[in-house]
Amino acid sequence: MTIYHNPRCSKSRQAVQFLQEQNIPFQTHLYLEEPMPKEVLKKALETLGDAIIRTGEADYKTHIKGQNLSTDALVEAMLAHPKTIERPLLTHGDKMAVARPLENIQGIL
Numbered sequence: 001m002t003i004y005h006n007p008r009c010s011k012s013r014q015a016v017q018f019l020q021e022q023n024i025p026f027q028t029h030l031y032l033e034e035p036m037p038k039e040v041l042k043k044a045l046e047t048l049g050d051a052i053i054r055t056g057e058a059d060y061k062t063h064i065k066g067q068n069l070s071t072d073a074l075v076e077a078m079l080a081h082p083k084t085i086e087r088p089l090l091t092h093g094d095k096m097a098v099a100r101p102l103e104n105i106q107g108i109l
Contacts, residue, residue, distance in 0.1 A: 001026040004089040012088040015099040060084045
């Protein structure tokens, strides 16, 4: 399992704590420091739809909102502005979930 994590986000920290308390092995990817792989973000968009986009972020409103972007162009825009990616994103095999609420983690175990 991989968690795409922002340590400044309380929900992301709660997800890490939950995984640790449940003794679930995971890898942490600090996506604001090291870009998320394009294929992971593209699959997240295809699987989770708009749930993976932080539409309230200023970067979203400035760089993405109102544009008719293809999936590939949206992936590129989100990677260029990673604050637009909802967190925490968890991947486990072929499954993905945004852990908002934490119970969403159960769906990918």
